[in-house]
Amino acid sequence: MTLGQVLANEVGAAVVTVAVHASDPLTGLGAASILDADARLRLLGGGESASAEVIVVVEDSVDDGTFALLREIRDASRLDHPPRCVIVTDHFRSEVLMTAIECGMSALLPRRTMTGEDLAQAVVAVSRGVAQLPPRLQGDLLERLDRMRRDVLEPHGLTLLGLSVREREVLRLLADGHGTEEIAIRLTYSESTVKNVLHGLMRRYHFTTRAHAVAFAVRAGVI
Secondary structure: HHHHHHHHHOOOOOOOEEEEOOHHHHHHHHHHHHHHOOOOOOOOOOOHHHHEEEEEEEEEEHHHHHHHHHHHHHOOOOOOOEEEEEEEOOOHHHHHHHHHHOOOOOEEEOOOOOHHHHHHHHHHHHHHHOOEEEHHHHOOOOOOHHHHHHHHHHHHHHHOOOOOOOHHHHHHHHOOOHHHHHHHHHHHHHHHHHHHHHHHHHHHHHHOOOHHHHHHHHHHHHO
16 A cells, blocks of 8 residues: 555545646656556546646646646636646746746646655645745745836735735724724825725625734735
8 A cells, every 4th residue: 555545544635636748648647657546636537637626747848838738727627726737847947937837837846856756745735735846946936026026016006915005004004993084084095085995905805894804914914
């Protein structure tokens, strides 16, 4: 019995549906065989990708054709949330990082040194919302996000969370215990403007109360 089977039997873990795509048929069969042997996973056939929670792509290199495939799969997905992707390759260009993430990439594994257990563990991990990127790409991602915040969002009064400067100011004062009338005076807004800011914020993020909105802002570190 494999380690994956032992874990699945012991904790009764939910089975993750996974589909494999590779331009080389033998490579695809090899990856499929590894995943099919793990009790935590259920391998789907070629026509069942729309039901996959995780897509595994194994290629020599990643290009526009790879991204077109992932977009097609995500658009056709029958799940509430589009599938995450594990890409296995030895040639990944950092300049396509953001495109890969937009297409669902949550893990990038080196093809040359990857083991079967590495692949299975990565599939299970990303199905649970865990990302697995090489350190060099983690640093690149943080740099790109900081550049986006500095050059694109802040000049328009926005943050990475999508909150405007006005929304942050209102939430900060709300967290300090001020009512809408006091907030309006402090920010030199009309009281109706403050109420509209709060209403739009709560509707956009589905907050149920003002306390819920403040708690979100505190946890996100924006106030």
